[in-house]
Amino acid sequence: MSLDIGRFHQVFIDEAIEHINALEALALKLDPEKPQAEELNAIFRAAHSIKGGAATFGFEGLAQLTHALETVLDQVRKQAMAVTGDLIKLLLSATDCLRAHVASLQGGQPIDQDIEAKVLGQLQRAGGAEDGGCARTGAVPAQTHAANGGSCIVVVKLEAPELGSPEGMLRIEQALSGLGAVERLTSADELAHAMEVRMRLTSSISAAEVQESLAFVWSNDRFRIELDAPPGAPADYSSKPIVATASFAELEGDDAGFFVENLPASLERAKPNDPLALTGRRSYDFRPEAAQFGRRQVDRYVAIPMDTSSIRVGVEKVDRLVNLVGELVIAQAMLVQSSAHAGTELSESVSSNLGQLDRNIRELHEAVMSIRMLPISYVFSRFPRVVRDLADKLGKRVELVLEGEETELDKGLIEKVTDPLTHLVRNSIDHGIELPAQREAAGKPPIGALRVRALHQGGNVVIEVSDDGAGFDRARLLEKARGHGLAISEASSDEDVWQLAFLPGLSTAERITEVSGRGVGMDVVKRNVEQLGGRLSLRSAAGQGTTVTIHLPLTLAxxxxxxxxxxxxxxxxxxxxxxxxxxxxxxxxxxxxxxxxxxxxxxxxxxxxxxxxxxxxxxxxxxxxxxxxxxxxxxxxxxxxxxxxxxxxxxxxxxxxxxxxxxxxxxxxxxxxxxxxxxxxxxxxxxxxxxxxxxxxxxxxx
Amino acid sequence: MQAIAQPSTQRESGLDQADLRQYLSFALGKEAYAIDILKVQEIRGYEAVTPIANTPAYIKGVTNLRGNIVPIVDLRLKFNVGEASYNEFTVVIILSLGVRVVGIVVDSVSDVIMLRDQEVRPAPQFSAVFDTRYVSGLATVGEQMLIVVDIDQLIRSSDLMLFDDTRELV
The missing domain is CATH 2.40.50.180 (CheA-289, Domain 4)
Structure with a gap:
């Protein structure tokens, strides 16, 4: 059992980035007025998927973050928490944090523990605070929002009439107070000779947004935004309105601008008078309401090395290509047919050209068809780790055999079959394979065998998960079924009895352990497989093991x-x-x-x-x-x-x-x-x- | 297709266009029917349909529409009208209904007409070839009465058994 850690990490990271992007896009789309249940569910699923993968691969920090995020989202989804601008901001900062984390896993910059701890704290508080905190803050005016804001120093140049006058300073203060709490850093004494004034702005919006907002008030060369004082010099925030009202009040300590650290450099790089350079991504939604919580400075992850060896293309584009090439193949076949009818009148060069065309089109066809197909090793490669961790946890000894890793199937199927398969693998170890002592007592080798294999069979991909464990307990299934009021005869064939395992709610209570996840039973696995147009069958013999076979169609094979x-x-x-x-x-x-x-x-x-x-x-x-x-x-x-x-x-x-x-x-x-x-x-x-x-x-x- | 998509019976074009809709009219037996033209993807001749075993006779089979497998339903057979003959004049209307594409065979395609919403009057109970459930109203164009059909409902209906119930249209 050789492990290619690098490979399955990459798969996880690719997927995680995909989910993070989806999460972000969905969070940006969320409308606080009327959140769509579907969107909320989609966000939840994205977070859940990242969490599942992170837990599987032992990325604990990531799992912890996503767990907190998931808890918050779950409440939102169940409408126990209202969708507010703050919540969306929190989601977005969590997204940033996840992205940075994933980037660091990928070998980018080290993880910024402080930021992470902070976001985690916010998420946990939001999740714990239920509807109280989050919904309430929705109605509170902007400057008291402290969900994920920070503080920064705004330096404004004074211009001729205001030079040295307290009114000028007051005007600047007023302009800033619309964005958050303002603290004068330039004393009255200094003001007399100062060319510029310094204000500390503590606000719920990011420094980049402060920059944008102020651009409406002053020209870009009149003001600049600086990093706030480093933590350790705690400002007297407790007297600020911020702390008094905010439900996520963690500003006291080290709040030195979550959004600000990278800012000076980024601002320098992004010419301040180029608004697009500031927001980085041009594809963002520029509706005014989106701008409120949509724009963030993205320089944070500009540094992530781009993977240029592959591109992501919409599946529908590929499908269209596949169809068009299919048409081309047919058109070409017709051409060959009519040329055959033409017989000797056709010159030799035309025939040989047709032959060339034939070969080219065939190659084109194969190349296009292969775009969507991926080897199932993308799924299989995660099993060694899953098996090892789980076996360790349960004190079992399991040897995993993977076969047919090169079997190709549609990318869409690969993604969707991952969860059911992982579940089956976990099931086999958790419920199938016995403890070494039990196995020896039953005259079996102490090391259990778990075999996962894939093969093409006709129009199907067949994936088998088989173990040599205890097998299904016929008597107990029957008993359970009767307990559920199902009339089932003692004489039913084994096949019929095994089908019972697929009925929802029939998983026996003894069988639910923390390992088997969130109460996802065989019925869910079966449903998932059927949704893919596949079917699932089960063979089991007491004491000899269980084999679950999944037949999947290859949509494009x-x-x-x-x-x-x-x-x-x-x-x-x-x-x-x-x-x-x-x-x-x-x-x-x-x-x-x-x-x-x-x-x-x-x-x-x-x-x-x-x-x-x-x-x-x-x-x-x-x-x-x-x-x-x-x-x-x-x-x-x-x-x-x-x-x-x-x-x-x-x-x-x-x-x-x-x-x-x-x-x-x-x-x-x-x-x-x-x-x-x-x-x-x-x-x-x-x-x-x-x-x-x-x-x-x-x-x-x- | 291009020519058909153009309105040929433009009336009162100066007036408010908001409630004007285009319909494709076709003949089925002795009656004239109209369907929302936005549901029509294209009109083709009847060609090379692969029959499917153990399906009702009105499901003629499937055909290859630029790489998509599209079922062809002969409404003449389903509703027992007209003559179910297939020659170079037989017309198939390819409908695009949500995610599904389906072809229907009718006697002939007549025209594209514009109707105001109020010109489509509720249908009384009458005996058209199909159930009034699928009739959204009646309209008169010149001397002719048109039966305006909710083609979505008709194709989706369990009467036709075209789809498994598991997948909704749209």
Missing amino acids: ILDGMLINVGAHTYVIPLTHILENLQPSADAVKTVGGGGKVVRVREEFIPLIALHDVLNLAPRFEQPHEAMLVLCESNGQRAALQVDELVGQGQFVIKSLEQNFRKIAGIAGATILGDGRVALILDVAALLRAGQRSEPALSTAQ
């Missing part, structure tokens, strides 16, 4: 398949299901009771499924010995599919039927053939299941 004809229609059979093709002799086919047919293949009788019956088509050949048989296997079941003709093998781009239509039993998807026609891809597993139970065809007809 390329499928190796066999084109077959039935009557006038063309279908694709996924190649992975095909064992062999054969043409039976007339006496190899027998009819068994009930009208079903079997075919003898090398001393073995295999059920025969006539596709034209299942698909209600008029076949060219009724009799199996005239037709072709495609011997297929799925989930240990075998059957021979009777088809009229084999057309050929090829690679097919799987297209979803469900995007504009619905799921059709027996059909896994569709693909577009070289001539632009649509061919349906058969769902061999479903066909075999239906055939096995000799159900009346596929009963979705209605």
Whole structure:
């Protein structure tokens, strides 16, 4: 079990940055007047995701921060706390803090412990204060807001009529008092000869915003903003209105300008008369109301090294590209077809050019298709750590085996399958694999085996999580089910009993531990998988272990398949299901009771499924010995599919039927053939299941 | 498509345009119908539809619309009107309904018309080929009565069984 720590850290960091960006964007979008529940939920999810990842990888500082953030957001989400401008500011400063933290993990500047501690304190207080603090401050005038403000020194040059006069100073003070609490630093004595006055401004808005606001009052060359005195020289803040009213009153001690540290340098760099340079990001929302809490100085993370080896592109752009290239492939195929008809009239150079075009388009097609596909190692690579930590915690010994890490699947699926898979892995260690002593007592090696493997099977990616642990306790599941008022017979098959584990609320109380997370049970895993268009099955044997198998569709995968004809229609059979093709002799086919047919293949009788019956088509050949048989296997079941003709093998781009239509039993998807026609891809597993139970065809007809 | 999208029956263009809407009218059996033109993505000929086993006859199958798999529904078959023949004059209206794209086969596409909201009058209970649930009103253009159809509702309806219930439109 070799660990490539660097790799999975990078994945986590990429994701965390994505979540932080989402968090920030959502926080900026939040409208204090009417917050959208959906947005609040999305923010919560983003924070939750970061927290989950951080905890998994042992980034405790980050986990702590996000936990506090999550607590606040949870209250907001449940409407126990109102959305106020302050809250949004707090969210944004938390976002900054997270970003800085992640940047430092990535090898940027060291973490600023002070800032972090401060934001954490604010979050914890906000979370603890429930609705009291946060909602109340919403109504308090701006200068008393102290959620995350700081203090800074504003130095204003005096101009001719004001020189040396107390009125000039008063005017400056008035101008500043709109932004926060003002303290004169230039005494009356000094004023007589001073060319400029110094004021300490303690405000809820960042120094950058102070800069912006003051730009409306004075020209940029008339004032400047300086760093406030360092902590340790505590100013007499307790007499300021700020502390008296603020619910996040931590200004007393080391409040020396959370937002200000980097400011002098940044202001110098960003020419003060260029307002855009100050805010850094031009894509920000410049509506006036957004400006209140939206703009912050962003120089803090300008220093993060940009990863230039990859770019992030909207998935819809890639999808469009994929579709267009698909069209190109078809157009090219048509061109080749018509050139074949033209025969010898076509000059040789045109033919060879067409061949060149063909190769180029094929390569283009492959390149485009590969954009969306990522190896599942992106998910798998986090398991070694998860397993190690969890096993240590529980005093268990587990050997993790990862297989098929190179199996590629759609990026969207990778992201969404991570949580369910992690949950299954945790489940296996927590509930499946026993303690070493128990294992030895049961005659098993003390080290439990946990195997996670991925493979392509037909139109699916199959991911298996299997352990050699205790397995499901049939009796207890049955008992629990009865406790829930489910009528279930003692004689039910194991398969039916295991299905009970997927029912919501049926996870047995003994099985919930801190390890298994926030009460997320198998039902949630199952639902997640089903949302992805996949399905989940479970095999378990008492004392021998449990295997959970997830079948996921590859929305954009390329499928190796066999084109077959039935009557006038063309279908694709996924190649992975095909064992062999054969043409039976007339006496190899027998009819068994009930009208079903079997075919003898090398001393073995295999059920025969006539596709034209299942698909209600008029076949060219009724009799199996005239037709072709495609011997297929799925989930240990075998059957021979009777088809009229084999057309050929090829690679097919799987297209979803469900995007504009619905799921059709027996059909896994569709693909577009070289001539632009649509061919349906058969769902061999479903066909075999239906055939096995000799159900009346596929009963979705209605 | 471009030509069709242009209003051809512009009336009282000087007046307030706010409540004017464009509709695409089409014939189904003996009746004329109109649908909101914003739901119409394009109009195509009927071509190469791949039938799907074990679906109702009015679901003709799926076709390839620039790389998307789009189901084609023959409203003539569904509502048992007109003649369900397929030739070079058969017209498919491609509808864009939220996230879904669906094609419908009708007898013929007639015109693009402008109607004011108040010109679309509530429909009495009558026997059109489809349920009055999907009829948002009646309008008269010249001598002709038009049945204004809520095509979203119709396509989405469980009558048509086009979609799994799990995914909402829009």
